[in-house]
Amino acid sequence: MVKTMNKIKIPELSLVVLIGVSGSGKSTFAKRVFKETEIISSDKCRAMVSDDENNQAATVDAFELLHYISSKRLKNGHLTVIDATNVQTEARKPLVQLARDYHCLPVAIVLDVPEKICQARNDERVDRNFGKHVLRQQRSQLKRSIRNLKREGFRHVHVLSSVEEIDAIQKIQREKLYNDKKEVSGPFDIIGDIHGCIDEAIELLQKLGYNVDEIAYDNESFGYKVANPEGRKALFLGDLVDRGPNSPAVLKLVMSMVKSGIAYCVPGNHDMKLQKYLSGKNVQIKHGLEQTVEQLSQESEDFKNTVKEFLYGLVSHYVFDKGKLVIAHAGLKEEMQGRGSGAVRSFCMYGETTGETDEFGLPVRHNWAADYRGRAKVVYGHTPVPEAQWLNKTIDIDTGCVFGGKLTALRYPEEELVSVPAKMMYAEPARPYKLEADSSLSHQHELDDLLDIDDVIGKRIVATSLQNNITIREENSIAALEVMSRFAMNPKWLIYLPPTMSPSETSDIDEYLEHPKEAFKYFKSQGIDKVICEEKHMGSRAILVVCKDENAVKERFGIENEGIGACFTRTGRNFFNDSALENAFLNRVQLALTHSGFWTKFNTDWVCLDTELMPWSAKAQSLLKDQYASVGASASAALANVIGNLEITQKRGIDGVDQLLESYMAKSEMIGDYTKAYGNYCWPVNGLDDYKLAPFHILATDGETHMNKNHEWHMETIKSICEADPKLMVATPYQLIDLDDDSQIESAIAWWTELTEKGGEGMVVKPLDFVAHGKKGLVQPAIKCRGKEYLRIIYGPEYTLQENLKVLKNRGLGRKRSLALREFALGLEALDRFVKKEPLRKVHECVFGVLALESEAVDPRL
Amino acid sequence: MLLNISTTHNPATDLSFLLHKHPDKLQSVELATGKAHIFYSEATTDNCSVNLLLDINPIELVKNNRNNSSDFALAHYVNDRPYVASSFMSVAISKAFSTALNGKCSKRPELLDQVMDFEVKISVLPAPKGGELLIRRLFEPLGYEVILQRHQLDANFPEWGDSKYYTLNLKGACKLKELLSHLYVLIPVLDTNKHYWVNQSEVEKLLAKGEGWLGNHPEKEQITKRYLRGIGGLTRNALDRLIENDLEEQPIEVEEESEVVKKKESLHHQRLKLALQELKNSGAKRVVDLGCGEGKLLKSLLKEKQFEEILGVDVSYKTLEKAMEKLHYNEMSPKQKERIKLIQGSLTYRDKRLDGYDAAAIIEVIEHLDLNRLRSFERVVFEFSKPKVVVLTTPNREYNELFESMATDSFRHTDHRFEWTRKEFSNWAGQVANSHGYDVEIKPVGEEDEKVGAPSQMAIFKLSEL
Numbered sequence A: 001m002v003k004t005m006n007k008i009k010i011p012e013l014s015l016v017v018l019i020g021v022s023g024s025g026k027s028t029f030a031k032r033v034f035k036e037t038e039i040i041s042s043d044k045c046r047a048m049v050s051d052d053e054n055n056q057a058a059t060v061d062a063f064e065l066l067h068y069i070s071s072k073r074l075k076n077g078h079l080t081v082i083d084a085t086n087v088q089t090e091a092r093k094p095l096v097q098l099a100r101d102y103h104c105l106p107v108a109i110v111l112d113v114p115e116k117i118c119q120a121r122n123d124e125r126v127d128r129n130f131g132k133h134v135l136r137q138q139r140s141q142l143k144r145s146i147r148n149l150k151r152e153g154f155r156h157v158h159v160l161s162s163v164e165e166i167d168a169i170q171k172i173q174r175e176k177l178y179n180d181k182k183e184v185s186g187p188f189d190i191i192g193d194i195h196g197c198i199d200e201a202i203e204l205l206q207k208l209g210y211n212v213d214e215i216a217y218d219n220e221s222f223g224y225k226v227a228n229p230e231g232r233k234a235l236f237l238g239d240l241v242d243r244g245p246n247s248p249a250v251l252k253l254v255m256s257m258v259k260s261g262i263a264y265c266v267p268g269n270h271d272m273k274l275q276k277y278l279s280g281k282n283v284q285i286k287h288g289l290e291q292t293v294e295q296l297s298q299e300s301e302d303f304k305n306t307v308k309e310f311l312y313g314l315v316s317h318y319v320f321d322k323g324k325l326v327i328a329h330a331g332l333k334e335e336m337q338g339r340g341s342g343a344v345r346s347f348c349m350y351g352e353t354t355g356e357t358d359e360f361g362l363p364v365r366h367n368w369a370a371d372y373r374g375r376a377k378v379v380y381g382h383t384p385v386p387e388a389q390w391l392n393k394t395i396d397i398d399t400g401c402v403f404g405g406k407l408t409a410l411r412y413p414e415e416e417l418v419s420v421p422a423k424m425m426y427a428e429p430a431r432p433y434k435l436e437a438d439s440s441l442s443h444q445h446e447l448d449d450l451l452d453i454d455d456v457i458g459k460r461i462v463a464t465s466l467q468n469n470i471t472i473r474e475e476n477s478i479a480a481l482e483v484m485s486r487f488a489m490n491p492k493w494l495i496y497l498p499p500t501m502s503p504s505e506t507s508d509i510d511e512y513l514e515h516p517k518e519a520f521k522y523f524k525s526q527g528i529d530k531v532i533c534e535e536k537h538m539g540s541r542a543i544l545v546v547c548k549d550e551n552a553v554k555e556r557f558g559i560e561n562e563g564i565g566a567c568f569t570r571t572g573r574n575f576f577n578d579s580a581l582e583n584a585f586l587n588r589v590q591l592a593l594t595h596s597g598f599w600t601k602f603n604t605d606w607v608c609l610d611t612e613l614m615p616w617s618a619k620a621q622s623l624l625k626d627q628y629a630s631v632g633a634s635a636s637a638a639l640a641n642v643i644g645n646l647e648i649t650q651k652r653g654i655d656g657v658d659q660l661l662e663s664y665m666a667k668s669e670m671i672g673d674y675t676k677a678y679g680n681y682c683w684p685v686n687g688l689d690d691y692k693l694a695p696f697h698i699l700a701t702d703g704e705t706h707m708n709k710n711h712e713w714h715m716e717t718i719k720s721i722c723e724a725d726p727k728l729m730v731a732t733p734y735q736l737i738d739l740d741d742d743s744q745i746e747s748a749i750a751w752w753t754e755l756t757e758k759g760g761e762g763m764v765v766k767p768l769d770f771v772a773h774g775k776k777g778l779v780q781p782a783i784k785c786r787g788k789e790y791l792r793i794i795y796g797p798e799y800t801l802q803e804n805l806k807v808l809k810n811r812g813l814g815r816k817r818s819l820a821l822r823e824f825a826l827g828l829e830a831l832d833r834f835v836k837k838e839p840l841r842k843v844h845e846c847v848f849g850v851l852a853l854e855s856e857a858v859d860p861r862l
Numbered sequence B: 001m002l003l004n005i006s007t008t009h010n011p012a013t014d015l016s017f018l019l020h021k022h023p024d025k026l027q028s029v030e031l032a033t034g035k036a037h038i039f040y041s042e043a044t045t046d047n048c049s050v051n052l053l054l055d056i057n058p059i060e061l062v063k064n065n066r067n068n069s070s071d072f073a074l075a076h077y078v079n080d081r082p083y084v085a086s087s088f089m090s091v092a093i094s095k096a097f098s099t100a101l102n103g104k105c106s107k108r109p110e111l112l113d114q115v116m117d118f119e120v121k122i123s124v125l126p127a128p129k130g131g132e133l134l135i136r137r138l139f140e141p142l143g144y145e146v147i148l149q150r151h152q153l154d155a156n157f158p159e160w161g162d163s164k165y166y167t168l169n170l171k172g173a174c175k176l177k178e179l180l181s182h183l184y185v186l187i188p189v190l191d192t193n194k195h196y197w198v199n200q201s202e203v204e205k206l207l208a209k210g211e212g213w214l215g216n217h218p219e220k221e222q223i224t225k226r227y228l229r230g231i232g233g234l235t236r237n238a239l240d241r242l243i244e245n246d247l248e249e250q251p252i253e254v255e256e257e258s259e260v261v262k263k264k265e266s267l268h269h270q271r272l273k274l275a276l277q278e279l280k281n282s283g284a285k286r287v288v289d290l291g292c293g294e295g296k297l298l299k300s301l302l303k304e305k306q307f308e309e310i311l312g313v314d315v316s317y318k319t320l321e322k323a324m325e326k327l328h329y330n331e332m333s334p335k336q337k338e339r340i341k342l343i344q345g346s347l348t349y350r351d352k353r354l355d356g357y358d359a360a361a362i363i364e365v366i367e368h369l370d371l372n373r374l375r376s377f378e379r380v381v382f383e384f385s386k387p388k389v390v391v392l393t394t395p396n397r398e399y400n401e402l403f404e405s406m407a408t409d410s411f412r413h414t415d416h417r418f419e420w421t422r423k424e425f426s427n428w429a430g431q432v433a434n435s436h437g438y439d440v441e442i443k444p445v446g447e448e449d450e451k452v453g454a455p456s457q458m459a460i461f462k463l464s465e466l
Helices: A026-033 A042-050 A056-075 A089-101 A115-124 A132-146 A163-168 A198-207 A247-259 A269-278 A289-296 A301-312 A342-350 A433-438 A443-447 A474-487 A516-525 A550-557 A579-595 A598-602 A621-650 A657-679 A711-722 A742-757 A802-808 A814-835 A840-854 B014-019 B058-068 B087-096 B109-113 B131-142 B176-189 B200-208 B220-229 B238-242 B254-258 B260-281 B296-303 B317-326 B334-339 B371-385 B397-402 B422-436
Strands: A007-011 A014-019 A039-041 A080-083 A105-111 A156-160 A171-175 A188-191 A211-214 A224-227 A233-236 A263-265 A317-320 A325-328 A353-357 A363-365 A377-380 A394-396 A406-412 A416-421 A460-464 A468-472 A530-536 A540-547 A565-568 A606-614 A692-701 A734-738 A762-767 A783-786 B002-007 B027-031 B034-043 B048-056 B116-126 B145-152 B162-174 B286-290 B309-314 B340-344 B359-363 B389-395 B438-445 B456-463
Touching: A007 A014, A007 A105, A007 A156, A014 A026, A014 A089, A026 A039, A026 A080, A039 A042, A039 A056, A042 A056, A042 A080, A056 A080, A056 A089, A089 A105, A105 A132, A115 A132, A188 A198, A198 A211, A198 A247, A198 A406, A198 A416, A224 A247, A247 A263, A247 A289, A247 A301, A269 A289, A269 A301, A269 A342, A377 A406, A460 A814, A460 A840, A468 A474, A468 A814, A468 A840, A474 A840, A474 B317, A474 B340, A516 A530, A516 A742, A516 A762, A516 A783, A530 A711, A530 A742, A540 A550, A540 A579, A550 A606, A565 A579, A579 A598, A579 A711, A621 A657, A621 B002, A621 B034, A621 B048, A621 B116, A621 B145, A621 B162, A657 B034, A692 A711, A692 A814, A711 A734, A734 A742, A742 A762, A802 B058, A814 A840, B002 B014, B002 B087, B014 B034, B014 B048, B014 B109, B014 B176, B027 B048, B027 B087, B034 B087, B048 B058, B048 B087, B087 B176, B116 B176, B131 B145, B131 B162, B131 B176, B162 B176, B176 B220, B260 B296, B260 B359, B260 B389, B260 B438, B260 B456, B286 B296, B296 B309, B296 B340, B309 B317, B317 B340, B334 B340, B359 B371, B371 B422, B389 B397, B422 B438, B422 B456
Parallel strands: A007 A171, A014 A080, A014 A105, A039 A080, A105 A156, A188 A233, A233 A263, A325 A377, A377 A394, B286 B309, B286 B359, B309 B340, B359 B389
Antiparallel strands: A188 A406, A211 A224, A317 A325, A353 A363, A406 A416, A460 A468, A530 A734, A530 A762, A540 A565, A540 A606, A606 A692, A762 A783, B002 B048, B002 B116, B027 B034, B034 B048, B116 B162, B145 B162, B389 B456, B438 B456
């Protein structure tokens, strides 16, 4: 008896095309061995578009749908099974194309079941009543198909020729692609194009801590014994050969390391050409192959054969470290990573070319890295560059060793570049690669000069480390796009926008709407024991980016000729309209930072500060005049006349006028308090000395954000900066409060009362830690308690009337607080991405998100 | 918040009969968000002086309006409504003095036609910049002597100057019904803020009050227009919350409406005509209007068969909605709809949707960008979208000196970030053309002045290989 197979092996990501006549049991088979969601059935698609599985008139629409669903699945990297007869070449052709489009392998599984059985099965089904001729025709098409499947492009063909064979299959075994090394996490030393430069290669390996010994040649070691440091692995990016002085030696070194398991290697275009040459194919012996051929002529046939086999066995690219790292000779687009097709292989070898040639006769390359949006870091070579530079998470580390440049390695995950200079110029480059060094900005900064609208519009989901995914609704991005485009500064400055801040719950004390007691109660209820109370300054929120010098602006922010920093509002607008004043202001802050030793202490040449800039009247002049003072002016003038006429009337002794007069006198008094309230935050500004700057967070400096430090640290560090320029800068008074200590709470309340009675805005209560998690997750980063008089400019002059307070005390904070947390998470994410040197679009996405969320409808008085 | 009407007609107390309000009592009527009190500060045969005092609860006001519209920006919680004479005053007049306003007096019908000498004092009237002139234009043609007292913004900050509030004194002789109708209609006309009408019928009622005098009033158009402006204007969208207050559109000066605005309008018309001509000459079939605004140019483009595909782009979604309305987009035939598309886009973000057009119109757009954002704009248009032809206009700053009402060093629009001289413009255009492979030609737009040139200027860029 013939032993039947009980499993079929297919690649993990394939497009499985079932082939069999009606009634051959495809659906039953598929259901048994595949996941339900993996199966796309033409009958089901017919039903979806026409309510009838057998409606032949719906065939065209049904197949459109089938192809569409399949393409979405393949794009997302999911195995897909096509359950249709697929007996005709025309039916299979688009499926093979689909697999190619998504760089996955088409697999055919043929169910070859005798016609009689199929007929019997169909007869049992009331909905299948087509004639015998249909089956006969299908079957003859099937028979003709089987031998052509390989030629049509199916990489794996499995024919199951009887019901028994079909039933015997217990399992579809899914095999990983060769390029899948996700389980290998490094650390790695990734080495660029060597091109036969053996001395530099050995020197670089030694510099990286490898021990390279030359030993007697054998078929395992090829004459090299290499020991790796602390479990590190070397990754070679290909182009081991050609042009350089000793390609055979480089081959031996790399083959030895790969064989001993301490290295991986991907092929370069030169390696593949050599492989073709060694296989006896007709190739042009130029572009450095002539040297390799010459050098190999000294080697044994056996060695050449081994080289041929080695090169043949190289996998186009590798995906390492849970998908976080991809290496390929010429780089690889996101949609090709971890996939297998001729197109993938060709991309890995040559990159993306446009088909044109440049003035040096070389193919024009499309800069795929500029469009790269993938999650994985891509390390590649192929194109010599003067310096290796990150661009959108990709880096080209071919620094032209063979052309007299250097041989470079990237240490991963450290992302440290290590190189050794070429001992000499071994070959003349066809295109002078150092030309590219012209621009003064880095590639990333140059690319970041212009953001793409696709990165901001529509509904967006931003992943943040603090709050997972934050959704930005389309209507909010619409609003943010307008504001960002019309009013915001150069987006390269906008590395942060501040979150909104919620007030405390309303107070149960009669005459107060807000009171610190409620803020303390909130934090206590969240399980926070220690809070900081900071005086709330009434000015305008201002975010400052200040650099040590213009060079730092260029290096770190990629901005030229826009001064040494920026000062912007909570919506990303330039704070100052007068650029001379702006420069003078930023220079003063910079000087204070310098005098306080900030740059050295933080080992940085830039800083981002969260501040309040006073007076309020400096920025909000028109708001004050058009709104606040106007209300005061109209009320004072009108009430004076009203009270005058009521007083005259009072003399006539009319009933009720006394009370009326009294109530209008009260109104007049409240208007007086109100004008006094806003007046506290106004003073004339004639020059820089009239401004006061109160920083309260040191958000980030080079390489780090400071969210891991508590607020006491922020306050104290800021105090030392303020001391360097006490005329301009104010250290914010604060108190640390232990919420378990009633006397401390009392003292904080007393302090608040004193502050607000003097006309202060109030105070902000924050958990001592910058980022605090409580019983219910992330805790509000700050709660404001505003003073009784200050609130007149928020709730109107007459809000203190008992009847009004009663109404106002009934307010909900849920939306405001949820918004505050989301904006907080986005703001910190923006900073985090910026210090990690992510592309600007990644930073901008978060900042744009904050702005978009700010357009959500929330009671603006909160 | 206070209306005071006095008469020295003899006997002055006839006024109380006409008003149907007892001179020795304090009376109150209910309004939607408060009350109005009526009392006489004097009631003798020589002088009778009645007061109508508003008592609006600002908190109620906000609450009520939140119920029938979406919401308000912060500024609306702290507002002048309770303290000024606005549409509330009209409502109060109609409630407190309805019989008099409607010309009824059952007890002494003969008084209805009695012309009396009146003195009226209104505390206070809001009137925007140039409002004094408007107040005079409204009341003087009706035969009143107008005395205005303007109030300072804040005595503690004299440098802030005057407010937009006036105490208005009127003197004149007429029938009471006429006086009340005048006040009823004209008080809200002066108010550029939102009106608080309950519904549309209120408007009709109000216009009925203009019977007999509004038709002959020299400012009747302005009165009607300003009157209706507030209707339906209560909703504010998400965007308004973001736009910081200092850039909110300033109410247009009264004087400006007649001169500069008209001039500007005809200039804009010329500019569009010229742009259209250039686009036609270019032979373009697919055109994009970058910064299409409310779609004036799109409308003329649609009329030309030559343009097979038209794309309108604007950064303001609200403006696009208006453009769709004005173009009657939703009622267009499918064939016409195929020709035109409107999208929200920005000129400082690279946008693939703008690729591959034959021509782009960029009419009065660049001056709305900050100078240091201009480079991004150049790259978006000339480096990436790369239309074969670009027709671009911007004001000629030199010409501003011919706009008499313009202050020196100011711009034609509050949102303009810069305005260029002819030389600055041609330098910029030359440099852009040069670095992106275009040829450029500069043309004047509008009638040229010998010294300062034309009011606007146009650059026509053509891709060099054409």
